[in-house]
Amino acid sequence: MSSLPKLLITGASGFTGKHACYYFSKAGFEVIAVTRTHSFNEQIQTEHCDLTNKEAVRRMIKKIKPQFLLHLAGQNHVGQSWVDPVSSLEANFLSTLYLIEGLRHENPTCKIIVVGSALQFDPKDISTLKHPYSLSKTLQVLIAQSWEGLYDLPIVIAKPSNLIGPGTSNGVCSIFARKIVEMEVKNAEKVLEVSNLHAQRDFIDVRDAVSAYEILLTGGKSGEVYDISSGKSHSLKDVINMFRTLTTVEFDVKSSIESQVEKKVEIIPFKLAGLGWKPIVPFKSSLIDTLNFYRKNEKI
Known part of the structure; x- marks a missing residue:
């Protein structure tokens, strides 16, 4: 049995996910790559799961019991969110809720990084809502922040540009x-x-973003939002x-x-800089x- 810390990476077959899986597997983590259908090479364990299926998510969390979660999965196309807004809400909002709830019940000490978006809107001003994608990502972050406060879960929000x-x-x-x-x-x-x-x-650069996620996994403060x-x-x-x-x-x-x-x-990553990160x-x-x-x- 591996003594390395278990890191669950959702959206592992996506743009950032692929970089993250290889980066963290070299950085001393036991990476479990979560995808719907794709598989990685034999060095990286793959777990197939539909994150919009609450019971499937709960079973996966119970099986793996990760120490860390990097939640990258979701629907990230603005145009597609206009075509099918419900699927965007399921992919971005419900999947986050199911993952956090699964961890709350099965492994509440797991450090969670939820990756938001620079395209979130201000819930206090509905006129700033420009498309369903923005709504889905804003709700994703709101649920993460709410569960961090309500249930004292170690959840950090990352907001890359x-x-x-x-x-x-x-x-x-x-x-x-x-x-x-x-x-x-x-x-x-x-x-x-x-x-x-x-x-x-x-x-x-996506590689700089991934290095920021590592810093947030180890040193990010629960409840905080970090611009990348x-x-x-x-x-x-x-x-x-x-x-x-x-x-x-x-x-x-x-x-x-x-x-x-x-x-x-002007998006200055002051908080991350305070943790020693800078883009290279x-x-x-x-x-x-x-x-x-x-x-x-x-x-x-």
């Missing part, structure tokens, strides 16, 4: 990179489409111009909004690694 880096993702940088590689390899139409070139985003961000703002125009320097392909850009300028985003992957390196991922996996 826009994650970038190598791997398949729904993020805008990944979408741009994939289209550019299709231009390079498949002679696809040499046009990038964007809604607003002046939209501002804080981008953080670069502290720097980039417009989508800046992103596209950077991509232009990383490819020999010349392409046009179509923007549906030409003049709407957004304020720079440069923005340009993240974009290079994203492009190279798709160049090596052009069939994705």
Whole structure:
């Protein structure tokens, strides 16, 4: 029997999940990767579970009894949340409730990291609600904070900004990179489409985010919300111009909004910095690694 601390990682087959599983398996944890159907290599134990099935979640928690939970699973596509809002609520809200409740009954000392979103809205001002995805992620965080307070569970909230880096993702940088590689390899139409070139985003490399999750698992304070961000703002125009320097392909850009300028985003990760964390992957390196991922996996 392993003496390593057991870490349950949900959403293990996703963009962040894959990075997290390999990172923590090298960092001295016994990783149990939770997915619906996918499996990892033989070095990483896989547990198949539908997290929207309350009884299945309870059985899994009772079987594994993890010391740590990194909850990454969920529906993270804004567009899909408009098409099927109920599924988004089930995937983001109910799965979190079932996991926390399962741990409350079977292993209440388990340290829990619930990963929220920068797209949460302010429940005090319903006008800030822009889409069902935001509702689902806000409810996810509210239930985690409520159970931490009501039942004194060790739950920490992580709130990453826009994650970038190598791997398949729904993020805008990944979408741009994939289209550019299709231009390079498949002679696809040499046009990038964007809604607003002046939209501002804080981008953080997924590998930096995963290192932040490790710090929160070991040193994060229960009940606290920790921003995970670069502290720097980039417009989508800046992103596209950077991509232009990383490819020999010349392409046009179509923007549906030409003049709407957004304020720079300022998300400073003060609390995490106080725990000794800082991002180390440069923005340009993240974009290079994203492009190279798709160049090596052009069939994705």
